[in-house]
Amino acid sequence: MVSASAASTSHPSELHPPVNKTAHEFDKAVLDALLARRFFFSPAFEIYGGVAGLYDYGPTGSGLQANILDAWRKHYIIEEDMLELDTTIMTLSEVLKTSGHVDKFADWMVKDVKTGEIFRADHLVEAVLEARLKGDKEARGVKEEAPIEEADDKKKKKKKNVKSVAVKLPDEEVKEFEYILAKIDDYTGPQLGEIMKKYKIVNPETNNDLTEPVEFNLMFESAIGPTGQIKGYLRPETAQGHFVNFARLLEFNNGKVPFASAQIGRSFRNEIAPRQGLLRVREFTMAEIEHYVDPLDKVHPRFDEVRDVVLTLLPKDVQMEGRTETTQMTVGDAVAKKIVDNETLGYFLARTQLFLVKIGMDATRVRCRQHMANEMAHYAADCWDFEIQSSYGWIECVGCADRSAYDLSVHAARTKAPLRVQQKLDEPRVVEKLVPTFDAKAFGMKFKKEAGMLKEFIFAMEKEQLQCVKDELAKGSSTVQAPDGNKYEISSDLLKIEPTTVTEHMREFIPNVIEPSFGIGRILYSLLEHSYWAREQDKARGVLSLPALVAPIKCLIVTISQDPALRTLIHDISRKMRKLGIASRVDDSSASIGKKYARNDELGTPFGCTVDFASLQKGTMTLRERDSTAQLIGPIDTVISVVDELVKGTIDWKGAAGKLESYSGVQDV
Numbered sequence: 001m002v003s004a005s006a007a008s009t010s011h012p013s014e015l016h017p018p019v020n021k022t023a024h025e026f027d028k029a030v031l032d033a034l035l036a037r038r039f040f041f042s043p044a045f046e047i048y049g050g051v052a053g054l055y056d057y058g059p060t061g062s063g064l065q066a067n068i069l070d071a072w073r074k075h076y077i078i079e080e081d082m083l084e085l086d087t088t089i090m091t092l093s094e095v096l097k098t099s100g101h102v103d104k105f106a107d108w109m110v111k112d113v114k115t116g117e118i119f120r121a122d123h124l125v126e127a128v129l130e131a132r133l134k135g136d137k138e139a140r141g142v143k144e145e146a147p148i149e150e151a152d153d154k155k156k157k158k159k160k161n162v163k164s165v166a167v168k169l170p171d172e173e174v175k176e177f178e179y180i181l182a183k184i185d186d187y188t189g190p191q192l193g194e195i196m197k198k199y200k201i202v203n204p205e206t207n208n209d210l211t212e213p214v215e216f217n218l219m220f221e222s223a224i225g226p227t228g229q230i231k232g233y234l235r236p237e238t239a240q241g242h243f244v245n246f247a248r249l250l251e252f253n254n255g256k257v258p259f260a261s262a263q264i265g266r267s268f269r270n271e272i273a274p275r276q277g278l279l280r281v282r283e284f285t286m287a288e289i290e291h292y293v294d295p296l297d298k299v300h301p302r303f304d305e306v307r308d309v310v311l312t313l314l315p316k317d318v319q320m321e322g323r324t325e326t327t328q329m330t331v332g333d334a335v336a337k338k339i340v341d342n343e344t345l346g347y348f349l350a351r352t353q354l355f356l357v358k359i360g361m362d363a364t365r366v367r368c369r370q371h372m373a374n375e376m377a378h379y380a381a382d383c384w385d386f387e388i389q390s391s392y393g394w395i396e397c398v399g400c401a402d403r404s405a406y407d408l409s410v411h412a413a414r415t416k417a418p419l420r421v422q423q424k425l426d427e428p429r430v431v432e433k434l435v436p437t438f439d440a441k442a443f444g445m446k447f448k449k450e451a452g453m454l455k456e457f458i459f460a461m462e463k464e465q466l467q468c469v470k471d472e473l474a475k476g477s478s479t480v481q482a483p484d485g486n487k488y489e490i491s492s493d494l495l496k497i498e499p500t501t502v503t504e505h506m507r508e509f510i511p512n513v514i515e516p517s518f519g520i521g522r523i524l525y526s527l528l529e530h531s532y533w534a535r536e537q538d539k540a541r542g543v544l545s546l547p548a549l550v551a552p553i554k555c556l557i558v559t560i561s562q563d564p565a566l567r568t569l570i571h572d573i574s575r576k577m578r579k580l581g582i583a584s585r586v587d588d589s590s591a592s593i594g595k596k597y598a599r600n601d602e603l604g605t606p607f608g609c610t611v612d613f614a615s616l617q618k619g620t621m622t623l624r625e626r627d628s629t630a631q632l633i634g635p636i637d638t639v640i641s642v643v644d645e646l647v648k649g650t651i652d653w654k655g656a657a658g659k660l661e662s663y664s665g666v667q668d669v
């Protein structure tokens with residue numbers, strides 16, 4: 001069932017009866033047909049048979065995306081005074097080696113030995129074990145509880161659908177399966193291989209055996225220049241482009257934090273099995289913010305403005321108990337109760353909630369899910385995903401992570417670039433520092449070509465990290481997880497960390513980074529589902545209730561007759577609207593007025609202007625509102641300026657009704 005999404009205009013009942021947007025069950029096939037017919041998007045290279053995970057946007061999809069991005073720029077970059085960037089897509093391999101992507105940005109895949117069909121190993125194990133547990137419940141006659149259904153729903157996003165068969169499992173096995181499922185994000189490829197062998201997991205459709213899991217890096221590799229000696233990758237995220245420019249950004253911001261950089265751009269991931277339309281693709285638009293903040297002071301100067309924003313939270317401890325019920329809470333309370341780690345992270349969660357609702361997302365189908373420890377990168381302090389519910393289940397559309405100082409530290413360690421903030425202290429202060437000293441020869445012999453990188457990494461550590469290493473060294477050795485993602489055991493004879501007293505006039509620190517990362521394609525598709533409904537009278541009459549803010553076309557201009565004078569008039573009106581910057585569309589086809597309106601309901605066009613013979617005699621024009629089909633009438637120029645105000649959001653439909661007369665001349669539904 002599709003619930004009503006927030007429309008841009010209010011619909012006072014005195015103007016027209018309320019719209020029933022839930023008269024029909026949501027039918028994905030009908031929506032898909034509409035999106036194809038109205039060319040929102042289509043498979044890329046379709047006439048050549050297409051390629052999975054690559055899509056082209058048509059005029060409507062491109063217009064919608066451009067408007068979402070425009071709203072995003074205004075909501076974040078302009079409103080928050082962020083520093084905008086446009087960095088290269090082609091990325092030097094060294095950058096992605098340092099960030100850990102070359103070694104770690106990989107998934108494990110398995111292949112059907114006969115058909116060659118490919119699966120993501122973790123997704124397949126998850127799907128099969130869940131189906132077996134479901135079958136076990138059926139065999140035992142246990143009814144599925146709603147929350148478990150919902151958990152399945154959440155995971156449906158990434159898995160192949162596996163049918164359950166009512167077979168009772170040994171109690172021991174049920175426990176083992178539940179344990180594996182809780183830890184599914186933790187397993188290495190060989191471990192997944194063991195699980196597949198032990199529980200005889202085969203291709204669920206063909207029953208054919210599968211190969212051992214093979215690691216597959218999701219980045220598209222390339223070579224820069226004709227010699228092929230400079231290795232590069234198409235970036236898998238825009239974030240690294242921010243970090244490598246941090247020193248310049250900091251200088252631009254007069255050396256002060258907090259501040260944020262923001263970037264909109266394409267990213268590429270060679271997904272193993274892209275099966276869910278725009279939700280898992282190989283090339284997509286991201287909008288990413290990197291907010292740099294003092295690690296000792298994560299308060300946000302504007303937190304008070306969002307303190308009362310209510311979020312729907314799914315915290316990690318609830319998930320640890322296998323439950324999925326959410327809690328509604330203000331962000332102020334969530335930070336005060338330490339459910340959300342800090343004010344800055346909370347601020348961005350609230351601002352993101354406001355953004356999603358502003359562009360028309362149904363707030364009742366948006367939730368913030370906290371990452372569990374096994375989902376987070378080892379360096380991340382706290383992560384929340386904005387998940388949006390669609391027919392694919394609950395899908396992560398925005399990730400909000402506190403990435404701590406990881407990225408800047410590793411790039412600083414690798415390049416020696418000054419990716420640190422220096423703050424002049426009001427008073428000099430005497431501090432105790434921890435200083436690492438190495439047995440250079442022995443250290444070099446043990447760690448060989450990694451020795452330099454390891455040393456730099458340890459030199460760049462914050463005091464707290466050095467203290468942990470020192471404490472471990474006191475017990476004989478310390479294991480350090482380095483920027484390359486590997487763990488190195490350093491014995492106490494190779495490294496000493498001693499306290500030294502120094503007088504400081506400056507405080508130096510590497511800022512922490514809070515990163516809201518938006519997948520625009522996922523947001524766009526979810527918005528289409530949330531906006532879609534069908535008229536009560538006819539299931540085939542689909543409407544996209546996109547707010548005027550993001551609708552690709554704001555106003556349809558039509559005439560009820562093919563009379564040449566009327567045709568000239570609608571082109572004049574269109575010219576006037578274009579001058580005001582209103583994206584309008586003339587439909588001078590010979591289709592009936594009802595058909596023209598229906599066509600534009602499918603395009604999500606919020607307003608329609610119609611001229612008839614009275615327009616020639618009295619200079620009037622009618623104005624139709626898409627969702628309610630209510631109509632108003634007034635002088636042509638007044639109607640145009642009302643449309644302008646409606647589109648800008650300075651008045652709503654009630655405001656429009658105050659400026660025009662109500663009209664019931666032509667009923668289009």
Ligand SMILES: Nc1ncnc2c1ncn2[C@@H]1O[C@H](COP(=O)(O)OP(=O)(O)OP(=O)(O)O)[C@@H](O)[C@H]1O
Pocket residue numbers: 237269271278279280281282284286396397398399517518519520521522
């Ligand atoms: N293959 C993809 N297709 C479309 N959008 C994507 C894809 N991968 C990531 N995104 C978008 O980019 C955002 C940030 O990327 P991030 O690296 O956090 O995703 P992720 O955790 O790898 O996603 P997933 O677990 O679904 O693969 C996501 O919230 C999502 O909206």
